[in-house]
Amino acid sequence: MKKYKVIKEKRPLTDDEIEGLKSFSQLTQSYQRATRRPEVPLYKNKWAFVALVIAVLLLLLMLGEL
Amino acid sequence: MSRQYNRTEELIYIKKAQDDPRYFGVLYDAYHKPILLFIYGRVRDKETAADVTQQVFLKAMLNIKKYQDRGFPFSSWLYRIAMNEVNMHYREQKIVEVEIKEKDAATLMQEMGDEFAEEKIAIILDLIAKLPEDQNRIIEMRFFDRLSFQEIGDILGITEPNAKMRVYRILEKLKTDLLNLLNR
Numbered sequence: 725m726k727k728y729k730v731i732k733e734k735r736p737l738t739d740d741e742i743e744g745l746k747s748f749s750q751l752t753q754s755y756q757r758a759t760r761r762p763e764v765p766l767y768k769n770k771w772a773f774v775a776l777v778i779a780v781l782l783l784l785l786m787l788g789e790l
Numbered sequence: 791m792s793r794q795y796n797r798t799e800e801l802i803y804i805k806k807a808q809d810d811p812r813y814f815g816v817l818y819d820a821y822h823k824p825i826l827l828f829i830y831g832r833v834r835d836k837e838t839a840a841d842v843t844q845q846v847f848l849k850a851m852l853n854i855k856k857y858q859d860r861g862f863p864f865s866s867w868l869y870r871i872a873m874n875e876v877n878m879h880y881r882e883q884k885i886v887e888v889e890i891k892e893k894d895a896a897t898l899m900q901e902m903g904d905e906f907a908e909e910k911i912a913i914i915l916d917l918i919a920k921l922p923e924d925q926n927r928i929i930e931m932r933f934f935d936r937l938s939f940q941e942i943g944d945i946l947g948i949t950e951p952n953a954k955m956r957v958y959r960i961l962e963k964l965k966t967d968l969l970n971l972l973n974r
Contacts (some may be wrong), residue, residue, distance in 0.1 A: 728915035
């Protein structure tokens with residue numbers, strides 16, 4: 725529910741205060757955290773799993789030929 | 791210090807930021823102050839304003855690739871994100887108390903053809919709070935954020951005359967509702 729309250733005047737922010745509240749490095753850190761790929765364990769990684777299966781099959785083929 | 795860019799320069803920086811987020815810093819630098827002040831006008835303290843502002847720029851940075859130039863200034867896209875973030879911030883609270891400057895309340899009453907009176911403004915503000923969200927937003931933008939019709943139009947993606955017409959239609963509705971309440 726919204727409610728309005730009439731006030732005389734809100735204290736304006738000074739330029740120094742505004743500059744103090746500005747931080748692009750902090751924003752970049754948040755961006756990196758938000759876009760970082762989650763670390764997937766090897767057995768849950770689809771491509772790593774496929775590569776592992778191919779490697780095992782190749783090994784079995786090679787062993788069969790020996 | 792922030793500096794303003796012309797539309798061509800701005801589009802170049804947007805394109806650069808879409809290719810490499812590090813270039814977003816130029817846009818952050820140019821729009822941090824107006825967006826912070828816009829949010830400060832709507833929330834209780836400067837710390838909350840700073841947090842919401844960072845959230846706005848994070849959303850903008852994450853979605854900059856989706857930004858398409860439709861002829862409206864880049865700031866209108868940021869203001870739209872800012873309004874959504876302020877609403878999200880308030881949605882977490884059960885009762886939202888928005889502070890309105892007496893001067894702005896007086897301007898609103900003047901536009902409605904009335905003079906500032908504490909009892910009357912309390913009723914009007916109550917009526918505004920009960921307006922559908924889109925209408926409530928327009929009134930807030932015009933009278934409490936002191937945006938021009940052009941700026942409101944840019945934010946809503948409508949023309950300036952259309953924005954003006956919507957504001958005055960809502961004011962007419964408020965006037966009628968106020969009269970009905972007073973005549974009861």
